[in-house]
Amino acid sequence: AQSVTQPDIHITVSEGASLELRCNYSYGATPYLFWYVQSPGQGLQLLLKYFSGDTLVQGIKGFEAEFKRSQSSFNLRKPSVHWSDAAEYFCAVGAATGGSYIPTFGRGTSLIVHP
């Protein structure tokens, strides 16, 4: 079974600073990898996903993530954080099962942005 580890429960950055959120996964085959963002009281919104091909993936809102198979990692980055980026970020690994994919989510990293 697949699993995801997000080692940082909270990350605090200053507005305008760069950001990296860590994600490590465990899965026996080539994984499908995702990053979702959840604002308070809201559902999850997909930021980006990796299925195959280029290991550097561009997403919405200026985010990118890099798949590193050797490190079993899929870290999320943004060069300059905005106050509106404060939210909960979830990494997920998916496995194709019977035609539908069932993602396993990490516990999330809460991003706090200081002005």
Next chain:
Amino acid sequence: DAMVIQNPRYQVTQFGKPVTLSCSQTLNHNVMYWYQQKSSQAPKLLFHYYDKDFNNEADTPDNFQSRRPNTSFCFLDIRSPGLGDAAMYLCATSRDSGQETQYFGPGTRLLVL
């Protein structure tokens, strides 16, 4: 344009009183999912429908049931809510390919008194 709609957004129920949460979608997706998300935790998959085929997670309590009368609607029934069932309940949909993205609704926050 709303694509995955959940009603109500907030639900208060009493201990042991059955409650039903609703999810509808305008995406015509084959697969619908229900997740339970407790405070500061990852969403936990309860079950999903692939078309009309129901797939229950092994550790989902019997207290949780689901119905999908048609492609657009899916319901989560909690037969006898306990205090531990207070959580955000998220509905999501996807198409029937293994590479498809899930689209989430805004969630229903359930409070059990």
